[in-house]
Amino acid sequence: MTSSDSQTVAPETPAVESKVMTYLEAISEGLCDEMRRDPDVLLMGNDIGGDFGGAFKVTTGFSEEFGDRRVMNMPMTELGFIGAASGMALFGLRPVVEVQFADFISTGFDSIVQYAATTHYRWQAPVPWVIRAPSDGGIRSGPFHSQNNEAWFVHTPGLKVVAPSTPVDAKGLLLTAIRDDNPVIFFESKPLYRSLRDVVPAGDCAVPLGRARIARPGRDISVITYGATVHQAVAAAVELAAEGIDVEVIDLRSLKPLDTDAVLASVTKTGRALVTHAANRLGGVGAEIAAVIVEEAFEWLDAPVARLGGLDIPVPSSPPLEDAYRPDAGKIAASIRRLVAF
Amino acid sequence: MTSSDSQTVAPETPAVESKVMTYLEAISEGLCDEMRRDPDVLLMGNDIGGDFGGAFKVTTGFSEEFGDRRVMNMPMTELGFIGAASGMALFGLRPVVEVQFADFISTGFDSIVQYAATTHYRWQAPVPWVIRAPSDGGIRSGPFHSQNNEAWFVHTPGLKVVAPSTPVDAKGLLLTAIRDDNPVIFFESKPLYRSLRDVVPAGDCAVPLGRARIARPGRDISVITYGATVHQAVAAAVELAAEGIDVEVIDLRSLKPLDTDAVLASVTKTGRALVTHAANRLGGVGAEIAAVIVEEAFEWLDAPVARLGGLDIPVPSSPPLEDAYRPDAGKIAASIRRLVAF
């Protein structure tokens, strides 16, 4: 910004205070700020409009402020309306699509992986949309309302994939995702929606895509993770500190692009790595990270790279089964103890 | 078979001779044999019927022998007709679906990953179908007729995934896939269809799912691969033998279930591993294999586990770009040399 700019241009967002809010409220604020700032941003999805404001109430009040023109309830046709979002994006709009649950993103699969993901490489036309996908489980919602299907998209060239674990990142990464000129899939964590609160900066607090964050520094072992599992890892780290094990927790934040530099910096420091996420371990994003570590940091490794993830089964509904399915602080701590004892 | 059976029951398939045939002919023979043996086997797909016999002519003559009742041309509606195949399978039929190119399997994605894959776990009803998916490139067919999208399905619980590399396996694994009581995705290799010939046993030569094959034994390094890349790896091995490097090539054959025992047996023997496939390396099946190796065989490793795969881009059409995109014998040999020199 030049000095003359700074004299004449008023800040676009009113200077409100930072405040404590939930992960969900942070997303809501990010969306709202960005819609106020940029008239090309609009929302599409099932049940997001009117008084209802979406299955999780992220867009409560949005219809009233922005009108139905910018907050569009869609018929239950993910394939078609994600395709339409691509068309809008080609002509300069920035649609933010809510799929009601991340599980339903598979219904729009072709519009994402075949159309939007390939367009820029093929004929240089940008497709700047964001799909917001409420993902993850732990809330007894069974095989179709608990999925973590980010691996499908990380494997697909042309997409970006984001998975914030804190209110600050939820807002900050969402702002960046909306401003990005590429199709971005934004995995929100349902279990964090209302359970996690933090101080979130007011106004523009954009966080760059592709930069991991050290959620907790440590020297003995690196736990690489993202989403709700970050908090399980930190809880495990706290528990293990009492046992004299100093755990570093890396929160990836963005899965594509993946911040391999940050991962390698941590692992070359600690010499040990556990990769963990709630998604199916088999063929999950953790496999890529483990493979990168062994390729790039082989000589620094003092122990095998371990992975802890969901089991290779549909996410079961019943509480004892779902608990057995998912990684948690206890399982993470146990894996860490094994690795440290190696 | 009891002795009384052997006296009274004529063999169901006439005792024909083994003969030399292409990879494509072997698939065709497997399909035909199985349809003759089991009246519950039927075919569905685009353009597979009539005189036409499919985009690749795998089902040439099938309509004539089996009738349109068993060789069903479908409207271009992969999502719907794969769903219908699940319904047929629930009621005891064994549909074998041809998607015209593996690339179009994404159009039927929900019917595969959400419906068929989860049904047995949820309410114990088997869904015995096979989807035949002509995959892979090297034939200048561009981003939508060259895909290798097996990783999406390997990550999905409840499916089986097969990828034969030889005519014998193409027939043998297809027979097993059709007889399996689960949904199986059968990735055929387009570049091998007419370029690869071998003696294929007549009659029942079923090959079990989940057992890898040593395509070439060796002592210095393990190359773990599948599909057309097996032949590139073997060619690299032959080239490197002259340099005194003895390469073992493991052909996985089945990607889900994955024969990790065979992989680990090889790697613990050689101490070095290269994992390679034509699919996008990032988040590909090779990541899972590399991760398993480092988890389970860490102490046997004398070098990093390397991966060689397609680049993280849509498969480009133009010959020089497609060649740069794909692994081949030369690139495999170069990777092996680097690993052996480690």
Added chain:
Amino acid sequence: MASQLTNGRRRELHYWMRLTRTLDDRIIKLWQQGRGVGATFNQRGHEAISVGAGAALGPSDVVAPMHRDLGCYLLRGMTPERLLANQLGRATSVTRGRDGNLHGCGDLDLNIIGFISHLPHSLPVTVGAAMSFTYRNEPRVAMTFVGDGSSNTGLFHESLNLAAVHNAPFVLIVENNQYAYSTPLSQQMVIDDIAVRGRAHGVRAEIVDGNDLEAVYEVTYDAVERARSGGGPTMIECKTMRMLGHAIHDGAGYVPPDLLADWAKRDPIDRFEATLLAGGLATQEELDQVADRCRREVAAAVEYAEGSEWPDPATILDGVYAE
């Protein structure tokens, strides 16, 4: 056309509707008391459709009910015990705790196909089931239910077209209840009748009052028997109203109260009971006895389900694959 229903059968269907209502009300109470697990879908208003259409099938026919068809599960022989155990995630449930609420409540022994959340995947699957009957020359019919929301999906159209091309013995019941979750018809489509969407594929399409049990039964019965005798698929649009929220947590504040008040007058059970009383087919005392019986059965089911054990985590990997 003369009704196909005997008086005895009428009383049976009344029982199934009442049992559905009683069980549904009880489930709502359980959830309000914090005794539920996960989500649960409301049934009120849909009883005449799920019971009336379901009853038109023969025992060897196949049905894939959806999330508003508790009545259909019940009358096809899935007990309140098993259904409630599924809602509560118990080992004794249909899915052994793998799937929740009405999801996955399939049982091939009862010729019931379970559903998945992704709507409307039971539709192509049921068309495939119908095609398998043709393939084997079996005189069976397959039927499924979808909502107005599902009629917008591509899968709806691909499936109906496939049924038409293969002249499948297939019946589709469209439960047009004015809303898909919070989204009213006016934001879903501009057509007046979903029935035109069947005709777009050459599928015979009928429209019926979905709160009139006998009307639903009759039009479905004709469609089923037509399908059985080679007459091909039929789609039946049942006009009704979802009288409560989409699911337990949804207060449905977005529905105009007048609309609900209007439809409340047409409650399918009240209406059918009035017919039974007026026609001398039942006395109020008999109706009260049915209500009592339903309450007892539901109470027993609650006891059973809540008394059932949780699934053993050691079994978590069982059954992903058929062996």
Added chain:
Amino acid sequence: MASQLTNGRRRELHYWMRLTRTLDDRIIKLWQQGRGVGATFNQRGHEAISVGAGAALGPSDVVAPMHRDLGCYLLRGMTPERLLANQLGRATSVTRGRDGNLHGCGDLDLNIIGFISHLPHSLPVTVGAAMSFTYRNEPRVAMTFVGDGSSNTGLFHESLNLAAVHNAPFVLIVENNQYAYSTPLSQQMVIDDIAVRGRAHGVRAEIVDGNDLEAVYEVTYDAVERARSGGGPTMIECKTMRMLGHAIHDGAGYVPPDLLADWAKRDPIDRFEATLLAGGLATQEELDQVADRCRREVAAAVEYAEGSEWPDPATILDGVYAE
């Protein structure tokens, strides 16, 4: 209705049809000579549709042609040079060798949206483009083309419904050429006219002779102008015949010769030339001159494309993402 076409414009459209045919014939020859790369789609029979419908758009309108719409690309300003270079995978092509044949031939400067193989994904995308025009109050229209095969897909229905609900300034041209690859209409659907599928969503639907350039132009022009003035979407079913195989390698032995012979009499270019001659709008000599001009332009394009360099593998990672 009186024709919207001036005589000058008629001669222009004749030129575009002739150029399309000439380029298509030349491409076929190149492939027969082994000078092609990958596959290529045949155009013969579709010229009146791709040119007639494409010409009804204004310059700020947007179009997403499909694989039978070479004529539309040409008249929208995509040169034979760039198109041929794409068919041959050269660095100078629209996609710089990333995509092949007509795939991916989009160019926002020309208001052309490129297509993908998965059919019919240009359809929802074009509906979205149309919705963006409404959003911004721009008096623009978006149009796309699909085949009969695509009219079976779920995406076709989801997209048309969306266009209807949003009253989008959108026009859909259905090129009903009797076949989807080898599959005849009778194995795809039981309806007589695909137009009913538009009406199933409340979209106005017209049927026109797809081999009659002026008829296609006029009905499309009306639809475009109706859309522009807020009258909402229209679908136009153009009945035609694919006169060659699906793509270069397909001999189309499955098409009854009589059917082809029948349609050959209705060749869109022959027919239009006869009209021009009969109406005194062109002499045979003038038509020959057009043919000559087209041959020269196509020859130059072949020379350009074959003379163009291959893409440099060092650039292979460029452009996956917009920066």
